[in-house]
Amino acid sequence: MAQLNFGGSVENVVTRDEFPLSKAQEVLKNETVAIIGYGVQGPGQALNQKDNGINVIVGQRKSSKTWDKAVADGFVPGETLFEIEEALERGTIICYLLSDAAQIELWPTVKKHLTPGKALYFSHGFGITFNEQTGIVPPADVDVFLVAPKGSGTSLRRMFLQGRGLNSSYAIFQDATGKAYDRVVALGIAVGSGYLFETDFKKEVYSDLTGERGTLMGCIQGIFAAQYDVLRTNGHSPSEAFNETVEELTQSLMPLVAENGMDWMYANCSTTAQRGALDWWKKFRDATKPVFEELYNSVATGKESQRSIDSNSQPDYREKLDAELAELRESELWRAGKTVRSLRPENQPAEKEIEA
Ligand SMILES: NC(=O)c1ccc[n+]([C@@H]2O[C@H](COP(=O)([O-])OP(=O)(O)OC[C@H]3O[C@@H](n4cnc5c(N)ncnc54)[C@H](O)[C@@H]3O)[C@@H](O)[C@H]2O)c1
Ligand SMILES: CC(C)(O)[C@@H](O)C(=O)O
Numbered sequence: 001m002a003q004l005n006f007g008g009s010v011e012n013v014v015t016r017d018e019f020p021l022s023k024a025q026e027v028l029k030n031e032t033v034a035i036i037g038y039g040v041q042g043p044g045q046a047l048n049q050k051d052n053g054i055n056v057i058v059g060q061r062k063s064s065k066t067w068d069k070a071v072a073d074g075f076v077p078g079e080t081l082f083e084i085e086e087a088l089e090r091g092t093i094i095c096y097l098l099s100d101a102a103q104i105e106l107w108p109t110v111k112k113h114l115t116p117g118k119a120l121y122f123s124h125g126f127g128i129t130f131n132e133q134t135g136i137v138p139p140a141d142v143d144v145f146l147v148a149p150k151g152s153g154t155s156l157r158r159m160f161l162q163g164r165g166l167n168s169s170y171a172i173f174q175d176a177t178g179k180a181y182d183r184v185v186a187l188g189i190a191v192g193s194g195y196l197f198e199t200d201f202k203k204e205v206y207s208d209l210t211g212e213r214g215t216l217m218g219c220i221q222g223i224f225a226a227q228y229d230v231l232r233t234n235g236h237s238p239s240e241a242f243n244e245t246v247e248e249l250t251q252s253l254m255p256l257v258a259e260n261g262m263d264w265m266y267a268n269c270s271t272t273a274q275r276g277a278l279d280w281w282k283k284f285r286d287a288t289k290p291v292f293e294e295l296y297n298s299v300a301t302g303k304e305s306q307r308s309i310d311s312n313s314q315p316d317y318r319e320k321l322d323a324e325l326a327e328l329r330e331s332e333l334w335r336a337g338k339t340v341r342s343l344r345p346e347n348q349p350a351e352k353e354i355e356a
């Protein structure tokens, strides 16, 4: 375990130097890793493990689009792709990658197949932390742990194919076999994590729910919409408002932040921009901090998890979600974005097509 200093705090991080893929393969050589669910994380984690030489099978409902996707991705019915119950029976490590709400419905079936010595793996602390809402209480004689990639399953796969890893959190809730640490770290490496950061189930789910509702997804859409509206109301064109709100951020400035931090991005902008950003950032922090406090409290009191369970377990959940996503897609902001994106060099038609 490496001890690294993060801005003055020393934390434990597992690196590939101490736990290379060969060690992960050795730890998992007698295991059958059953990926239950083939939505967003399922494909990323299953394919990365397959390519890393792990004995991985997929459990998915047969009459579903995602069964067909698993087949298209190279999983073979009857060999590496099974109905959920059969995969649960065959697996020694059960990777529970249904949506958090669907995990509740299937739990009695999963529990039936958790015989002593098996392991139950999550990619989120949700089901265990909010067990009063989910009813997910594993038997005492199985290992229970998580590897939570800090990003979309799509990025997990893309970065793996680029020879890079996505950072993940890991946590052990229950070590029944004495092998939980080796098993969870081996899985973390096998699914394509770059580095593995130690946490516990509660901290993982509280931070994750806050982040996705906050700066990663909810807040960022909110501030995009607010700035775009102000620019539009003051007579700026859609393209100008979009470029100044989103396109420049994602294409030019965030890659600089990703590379070397916020101060470095500031340093690569004009002194005029620096002056303004340094004057205004604290005002934005102070305006939004009460909202973040409200959000964290809503997570910690179980309100967010309950809302997610209630809405995501409705029979018409998919239709309602599609309608809400369509509202975003059809907003002027994101329609303007579609046209702006079409102008990027990589989205230009090939030269021949232009001539034709
Ligand atoms: N999406 C991500 O990139 C991401 C990132 C980090 C962690 N996670 C966590 O990983 C886990 C899986 O998330 P996901 O986004 O991949 O899930 P998802 O919403 O894509 O659903 C996964 C699968 O669940 C199946 N499913 C849904 N309802 C079902 C039911 N009633 N019975 C049987 N199957 C059903 C779907 O067919 C799908 O294959 C969750 O715990 C989530 O919080 C997800
Ligand atoms: C990819 C995210 C937002 O980090 C994940 O937490 C999720 O729930 O999908």
Ligand SMILES: [Mg+2]
Pocket (backbone or CB within 6 Å): 208, 209, 212
């Ligand atoms: Mg999440």
Ligand SMILES: [Mg+2]
Pocket (backbone or CB within 6 Å): 149, 150, 151, 208, 211, 212
């Ligand atoms: Mg997350």
